[in-house]
Amino acid sequence: xxxxxxxxxxxxxxxxxxxxxxxxxxxxxxxxxxxxxxxxxxxxxxxxxxxxxxxxxxxxxxxxxxxxxxxxxxxxxxxxxxxxxxxxxxxxxxxxxxxxxxxxxxxxxxxxxxxxxxxxxxxxxxxxxxxxxxxxxxxxxxxxxxxxxxxxxxxxxxxxxxxxxxxxxxxxxxxxxxxxxxxxxxxxxxxxxxxxxxxxxxxxxxxxxxxxxxxxxxxxxxxxxxxxxxxxxxxxxxxxxxxxxxxxxxxxxxxxxxxxxxxxxxxxxxxxxxxxxxxxxxxxxxxxxxxxxxxxxxxxxxxxxxxxxxxxxxxxxxxxxxxxxxxxxxxxxxxxxxxxxxxxxxxxxxxxxxxxxxxxxxxxxxxxxxx
Amino acid sequence: xxxxxxxxxxxxxxxxxxxxxxxxxxxxxxxxxxxxxxxxxxxxxxxxxxxxxxxxxxxxxxxxxxxxxxxxxxxxxxxxxxxxxxxxxxxxxxxxxxxxxxxxxxxxxxxxxxxxxxxxxxxxxxxxxxxxxxxxxxxxxxxxxxxxxxxxxxxxxxxxxxxxxxxxxxxxxxxxxxxxxxxxxxxxxxxxxxxxxxxxxxxxxxxxxxxxxxxxxxxxxxxxxxxxxxxxxxxxxxxxxxxxxxxxxxxxxxxxxxxxxxxxxxxxxxxxxxxxxxxxxxxxxxxxxxxxxxxxxxxxxxxxxxxxxxxxxxxxxxxxxxxxxxxxxxxxxxxxxxxxxxxxxxxxxxxxxxxxxxxxxxxxxxxxxxx
Numbered sequence: 001x002x003x004x005x006x007x008x009x010x011x012x013x014x015x016x017x018x019x020x021x022x023x024x025x026x027x028x029x030x031x032x033x034x035x036x037x038x039x040x041x042x043x044x045x046x047x048x049x050x051x052x053x054x055x056x057x058x059x060x061x062x063x064x065x066x067x068x069x070x071x072x073x074x075x076x077x078x079x080x081x082x083x084x085x086x087x088x089x090x091x092x093x094x095x096x097x098x099x100x101x102x103x104x105x106x107x108x109x110x111x112x113x114x115x116x117x118x119x120x121x122x123x124x125x126x127x128x129x130x131x132x133x134x135x136x137x138x139x140x141x142x143x144x145x146x147x148x149x150x151x152x153x154x155x156x157x158x159x160x161x162x163x164x165x166x167x168x169x170x171x172x173x174x175x176x177x178x179x180x181x182x183x184x185x186x187x188x189x190x191x192x193x194x195x196x197x198x199x200x201x202x203x204x205x206x207x208x209x210x211x212x213x214x215x216x217x218x219x220x221x222x223x224x225x226x227x228x229x230x231x232x233x234x235x236x237x238x239x240x241x242x243x244x245x246x247x248x249x250x251x252x253x254x255x256x257x258x259x260x261x262x263x264x265x266x267x268x269x270x271x272x273x274x275x276x277x278x279x280x281x282x283x284x285x286x287x288x289x290x291x292x293x294x295x296x297x298x299x300x301x302x303x304x305x306x307x308x309x310x311x312x313x314x315x316x317x318x319x320x321x322x323x324x325x326x327x328x329x330x331x332x333x334x335x336x337x338x339x340x341x342x343x344x345x346x347x348x349x350x351x352x353x354x355x356x357x358x359x360x361x362x363x364x365x366x367x368x369x370x371x
Numbered sequence: 372x373x374x375x376x377x378x379x380x381x382x383x384x385x386x387x388x389x390x391x392x393x394x395x396x397x398x399x400x401x402x403x404x405x406x407x408x409x410x411x412x413x414x415x416x417x418x419x420x421x422x423x424x425x426x427x428x429x430x431x432x433x434x435x436x437x438x439x440x441x442x443x444x445x446x447x448x449x450x451x452x453x454x455x456x457x458x459x460x461x462x463x464x465x466x467x468x469x470x471x472x473x474x475x476x477x478x479x480x481x482x483x484x485x486x487x488x489x490x491x492x493x494x495x496x497x498x499x500x501x502x503x504x505x506x507x508x509x510x511x512x513x514x515x516x517x518x519x520x521x522x523x524x525x526x527x528x529x530x531x532x533x534x535x536x537x538x539x540x541x542x543x544x545x546x547x548x549x550x551x552x553x554x555x556x557x558x559x560x561x562x563x564x565x566x567x568x569x570x571x572x573x574x575x576x577x578x579x580x581x582x583x584x585x586x587x588x589x590x591x592x593x594x595x596x597x598x599x600x601x602x603x604x605x606x607x608x609x610x611x612x613x614x615x616x617x618x619x620x621x622x623x624x625x626x627x628x629x630x631x632x633x634x635x636x637x638x639x640x641x642x643x644x645x646x647x648x649x650x651x652x653x654x655x656x657x658x659x660x661x662x663x664x665x666x667x668x669x670x671x672x673x674x675x676x677x678x679x680x681x682x683x684x685x686x687x688x689x690x691x692x693x694x695x696x697x698x699x700x701x702x703x704x705x706x707x708x709x710x711x712x713x714x715x716x717x718x719x720x721x722x723x724x725x726x727x728x729x730x731x732x733x734x735x736x737x738x739x740x741x742x
Contacts, residue, residue, distance in 0.1 A: 012387075012408065017701070018704060021706075035392070037409055276699055276701070291695045294699050324656060
């Protein structure tokens with residue numbers, strides 16, 4: 001697995017269940033997955049040499065993040081290494097414009113959008129006048145957890161952004177009025193078998209997913225459409241392992257595709273406790289082309305609350321005993337150095353309904369933050 | 372943790388959830404917990420030096436097996452290291468005669484028994500004539516998974532056994548006619564708080580636990596008595612972490628204490644999937660004196676089937692994909708070298724009832740054995 005963050009850490013835990021040895025290409029020897037005991041080589045995910053040294057040790061190469069040059073994955077595949085998901089699929093998770101184009105051409109609803117570079121002020125103005133302010137200006141590549149995403153109300157702000165255009169440029173799109181955000185996780189094998197988890201409802205704060213409940217509190221027909229949509233995308237882009245499809249459920253009642261991630265995803269953390277098979281197990285099973293596990297829930301509802309480093313710099317690990325005092329809360333800490341705004345862990349709880357589960361998870365998360 | 376077997380392996384997985392670094396005193400660098408990535412020193416659990424080198428690296432010393440000289444734990448405690456469970460409690464798990472004496476004196480029902488050495492043929496004959504054949508002749512120390520336990524029908528067999536008396540001698544006891552075997556797992560903090568799991572029903576084969584269902588299919592009042600009995604023992608012996616109390620439910624309707632284990636226990640493996648908090652989490656929480664987690668089940672019933680190395684020497688890891696094809700089965704492999712009769716993994720399944728869960732777990736276990 002390329003990357004040694006918390007997703008790799010939890011994938012390692014699943015690998016231990018299966019007796020599979022997970023090898024990591026880590027950024028450093030204190031990456032969360034390395035501290036969890038995954039075997040590793042240290043090297044930059046942007047280096048073909050480092051990727052090759054990982055691939056030589058593995059049956060299958062997979063990813064915990066998208067910050068890998070797709071052309072390097074092409075090179076690994078050309079050299080005969082097995083890379084899942086493949087480079088073509090990964091490009092859609094790396095490039096917001098490409099994803100919008102490919103999904104739009106395939107008939108999936110995506111927000112109206114246009115690419116924009118430093119010289120495109122007039123074109124962006126025309127776009128905003130056609131669709132209305134505010135508009136969303138997103139970094140085409142590299143943004144995540146809300147970084148590189150700007151909701152913009154006027155032309156002066158656009159001018160400011162275009163003055164410092166990121167590599168790859170911007171994608172400008174309509175600010176979709178949303179009722180809620182949803183995510184659908186699909187596990188898929190190379191042979192085409194899929195297993196879909198119940199639709200998740202996510203709550204963002206500063207662009208970072210902070211809370212989620214499972215299943216989403218949307219009408220059954222909306223959940224059905226979201227599920228079929230995500231499965232179609234998984235098939236259409238030939239995803240392997242876990243694909244997370246993030247969706248806007250608009251105030252008009254439509255489902256619009258927002259982003260794709262081709263790996264275990266923050267929106268699926270509740271599956272560890274709440275589903276028969278976690279997303280981490282199913283990611284491994286998918287990329288190893290093994291039978292996928294049941295995605296059924298073991299409780300009526302579940303919720304996950306992320307534990308994000310507080311502004312004080314305080315470390316939630318110091319408050320672990322307090323967090324564990326909440327009955328029914330399952331605490332996960334990632335062994336990361338505490339920094340304000342950094343995801344340091346999460347809490348999941350099951351419940352008779354979403355509100356109950358959320359109450360429990362929030363109570364423990366607050367205690368972990370020393371509140 | 373002293374010992375690097377599968378119990379330490381699964382404890383490591385729980386430690387990763389909590390951001391706790393588990394350090395292992397391992398027998399070798401291919402111990403299951405070492406292969407799962409737990410930090411370790413290699414050394415014999417019988418060596419005080421090795422134990423001290425572990426203790427120096429840890430806040431608390433705990434155990435994955437009983438094969439540690441209790442006097443060494445005394446020495447560690449005397450030197451100021453924190454050892455949980457303590458040496459006194461451990462002695463009861465190491466010495467079947469002492470356990471019977473202490474529990475019997477405290478008023479708990481234990482089978483009628485007597486110690487026996489090489490010269491005690493007449494006394495054993497008298498015991499058998501008083502209580503009736505067959506009798507059970509058990510190694511006082513060191514036996515587990517049925518090793519050192521003999522059900523004996525006649526005096527010639529007794530003579531044969533006494534001719535090769537093990538260190539510590541034998542315990543001779545009544546062969547209790549049992550309806551079923553039960554186990555109760557209690558997690559306990561040094562401060563005295565306990566959390567008890569639903570009573571488990573275990574099935575032995577050649578003395579090794581092969582299958583278990585949770586909750587046990589016994590009348591509610593029997594389960595209540597078993598639960599109170601196990602909690603009383605935990606308090607009485609000042610257990611910390613997980614205590615497993617193995618019980619005989621006799622055909623006469625009585626509950627008789629068979630054995631104690633002061634660590635996570637094979638009979639609790641179903642708690643990983645079936646309980647809100649696994650026995651491994653609660654062992655850590657108990658020995659670290661942190662709030663214990665909920666022991667409630669997340670399903671009406673669960674079953675675990677051990678995957679024991681077949682006579683052919685075949686390795687279940689070779690059949691993993693087949694084992695994963697059973698919907699609802701959670702497979703655990705311990706990364707141990709396959710040998711006939713060795714516990715190599717287990718399968719847990721949830722179900723609407725015990726029979727359903729057992730069917731699922733058995734189906735996957737059979738496929739893992741290549742059947």
